[in-house]
Amino acid sequence: MAEKWLVGVDLGGTTTKLAFINMYGEIQHKWEIPTDNSNDGKNITINIAKTIDQKLEELGQEKTKLAGIGMGAPGPVNYATGVIYNAVNLGWPDNYPLKDLLEVETNLPALIDNDANCAAIGEMWKGAGNGAKDLVCVTLGTGVGGGVIANGNIVQGVSGAAGEIGHITSIPEGGAPCNCGKTGCLETIASATGIVRIAMEELKKEDAAGELKDIFAANDLVSAKNVFDAARNGDALALLVLEKVSLHLGLALANIANTLNPEKIVLGGGVSKAGNVLLDQVKINFDKFAFPRVKKSTTLALATLGNDAGVIGAAWLIKNKSSIQ
């Protein structure tokens, strides 16, 4: 078993990332293909099977080299059955039997989990989690996703909706509307989209001035990156936006930690690339809202695997299954 490879797949709406990974979590080969959503999404599993066979041929390897295929999918998953309850953007009907289809197409044992859960596992195994058995991973991207690991296992929840950290209600009254139908969700504040929204509110005020305002005046738009860059330069308006975002993110993470007391909370996704200008401010608020014993023992850290977290975590599903068989 030790010399076999795991296949890790991170399925996204536009791109499918794949990797051959050894039993020690080291990526041997990685590549990506476009995700083809046409034909009710039926091509997705076929294309994955084809690209794996092609890659094996390129490398002069047999199919027997592969121990199995783990996949992170963008939607709530029934881990036991490998059914994806619903996935937007992929063309699939509800309750799509993804594991079964992947197994018949690839002739490999398959396991499916939610993509945010796979990222959390990846960070636990090879990233900032450093093997921590109690870990929460929060992905700050266009939206806000999350994965919760307790006692070394992903928490799926009764209907696969555990880890919906982006939909923690942070502003109970009068918050911005969220795609989920609620208002005031963390995602409306701490995602790239949310940060830009809050910045725009400030930029539209009459007395708005400074670096970020100049960027806005020149381009008629700003990005989350612009906000963090300006904050790093001491721009008052950008710092105000950063404070608002960090307050709500620090509060939500502290309350998660008060409930779970994880060893680490890992921040990943595009927004987390802001680095310490964000992390330091979030920590200040986390410390304010965390129970004293939790504050002392739960640490916040930036993700270290970047885009590889998903494929590494997906591969772990097979490694973990193999080790208990």
Next chain:
Amino acid sequence: MAEKWLVGVDLGGTTTKLAFINMYGEIQHKWEIPTDNSNDGKNITINIAKTIDQKLEELGQEKTKLAGIGMGAPGPVNYATGVIYNAVNLGWPDNYPLKDLLEVETNLPALIDNDANCAAIGEMWKGAGNGAKDLVCVTLGTGVGGGVIANGNIVQGVSGAAGEIGHITSIPEGGAPCNCGKTGCLETIASATGIVRIAMEELKKEDAAGELKDIFAANDLVSAKNVFDAARNGDALALLVLEKVSLHLGLALANIANTLNPEKIVLGGGVSKAGNVLLDQVKINFDKFAFPRVKKSTTLALATLGNDAGVIGAAWLIKNKSSIQ
């Protein structure tokens, strides 16, 4: 093994509850003794050993009838070592080796967990949880405690502080001071003490009137039970207090559910005896703040074991250990 008894102990600051429980979770005998905190708490484990021996003699049973002793203790516990990090009111020094002392005194294998965790396990095994593998139990008493079960196991957290649900920050700015040193904790709102505090704020207003106000005028104090009784009778002031409490409790529970998507959230403790007048109002707020998929699958329920939850859950620690050995 099937005919053996488990000893369940629920250690409180003033009373120690004990029970002999069979392998099916049925209480065979239960009794209680006062908790003797003198002598730096050294008498506690001695008295437990003595009362168990006396009870066996009363019943004409041998020590070999007992499979082991599980105990819930009021403080953060290292489950693996059975050390209680710190316990107020018991007289013990920090990092007290409770499991080891209990084992030498009783000559029985012992396991220790936090008392709120034991209550959660009790409700999972024999109470409102009905065997749910993903369960959160919230105890609303003088304070607010909690236990989190994920994938069938208690979540301890890295320093035993998981389940500190009472210290979720619900009012980020300007909340009431909490015993933990923070402000605005859920415990300052949804505990019996918190409910009375909020009621007093309303009762001191000039225009206060109605049933609850009359009770206050007659006794110069009100209880949480008075508030719920008056709310049940439609008293406007009491309903206002109930709304405030339910808003924050519903919000906190929804955010826990957005993170963990448990099958059930069970409300126990003295305050939960208010029953549906509280539960219905909490549900309204829970539904408002829960992610749609979570709202559909996570249900709120009242605890059913009352004061027996702790001893039953403590006994389960031994049953569970026995079954995996």
